Amino acid sequence: MSESARILLVEDDARLAQMLDQLLTAEGYRTVLARDGQRALHEGLTQEFDLLVLDRGLPVIEGLDVLARLRSRGILTPALVLSALSNPADRVEGLDRGAEDYLGKPFDIDELLARVRALLRRHRTSVPVLALPDGSLDTAGRTVTTRSGENVILSERESQLLERLARRPNQVFERDDLLATVFPDADDPGVVDTYVHYLRRKLGRQAVTTVRGIGYRLGPLP
């Protein structure tokens, strides 16, 4: 694993949250902790994660509703639900509403870590190549292969910008969102426009569409 996985940890119980946070950090994962459903939704919508570890009983918005809302926005980050509601009907409900895995509380720490590893493994192997309207993006090799078979090499930032758009092909991204996620160390929103220009120069005007007053989305308008 070249870079440590990012995990959004959602748990309102302070002691358990701290224990899980320390446990996952000690395993080398980078964690972001959210203590209620609204915060979890915000973090899940604005940052990229490799895995969600999600409690069900949460203040403001309950865990499965958070997950359903993320899924409805096209966010397919795998989710491991941890819950005291752990009879078969509860687990079925969790899996049917978008969770990839479900573990009852109290849980065994070694089992939790093994499930985290398994979900990350599955996710990682399915990540590197993303579909584009006119071809595909190999994020590891930073190469776009067009339908006609041409290979176009992108810079790291170009590739990251295109990846961000391609992961949610139906979403319109605000400039500020792209600035925060792709260019976190820049403070001039104009850098987003500059890199959109670079992408269009390499891939054609239709590679990225300007949505006036909002921002950008992948590909030509449907």
Ligand code: CA
């Ligand atoms: Ca709870």
